Amino acid sequence: MNSLIHPTYFASIAHFVVIAQSHEVVIEMEDNYQKQTYRNRSYIYGANGKLQLSVPIIYSQKNRQKYKDVKIFNEDNWQLQHWKSLESAYKTSPFFEFYEDELRPLFENKEEYILEFNMKCFEVVCDCLQLDATINKTTVYEKEASDKTDYRSLVDSKKERPIILENYTQVFNEKHGFINNLSILDLLFNEGTNALSYLESQKLP
Numbered sequence: 001m002n003s004l005i006h007p008t009y010f011a012s013i014a015h016f017v018v019i020a021q022s023h024e025v026v027i028e029m030e031d032n033y034q035k036q037t038y039r040n041r042s043y044i045y046g047a048n049g050k051l052q053l054s055v056p057i058i059y060s061q062k063n064r065q066k067y068k069d070v071k072i073f074n075e076d077n078w079q080l081q082h083w084k085s086l087e088s089a090y091k092t093s094p095f096f097e098f099y100e101d102e103l104r105p106l107f108e109n110k111e112e113y114i115l116e117f118n119m120k121c122f123e124v125v126c127d128c129l130q131l132d133a134t135i136n137k138t139t140v141y142e143k144e145a146s147d148k149t150d151y152r153s154l155v156d157s158k159k160e161r162p163i164i165l166e167n168y169t170q171v172f173n174e175k176h177g178f179i180n181n182l183s184i185l186d187l188l189f190n191e192g193t194n195a196l197s198y199l200e201s202q203k204l205p
Contacts, residue, residue, distance in 0.1 A: 095192030
């Protein structure tokens, strides 16, 4: 299967199920930015349940703006806040310390553009997962994908195809039960070296 996806901020597990089960992954680089999507946010499992992490951006809705041209608003100390949230949520998980040194630089080095930052996050996560995918990037925007399965809808929380994942042990399971399809970081910190096998075994819609 060849798949077309949007790069997002620490993408959902469903995104990585697509990637793990694809012969080739094509990443959409030429679309316009849309607010209220996973392009600049992800969800983790905190002590009080589902917790949203949002990267602040500089964006005007008056003019259409290419995703690749949207800048991060770095005046806020959002990176430190996000890292503290991850530590609080996952420091007791089995694999947080195992991946911490690879991930921490993403929250220390400032990036100017959200798309570039998301791509760096994607590359680091692929390394952590030991996921060796064939990755290509679009050079023009196509409304209808040709020769590829279009999973770009996964970027939109309102339009995404529901993917029901198998349960795995999460840190706060006993408090709030299993929460489906969080950021890939949740799977990584809880399942570690088993995460790739988990992704390959899930059913895609």
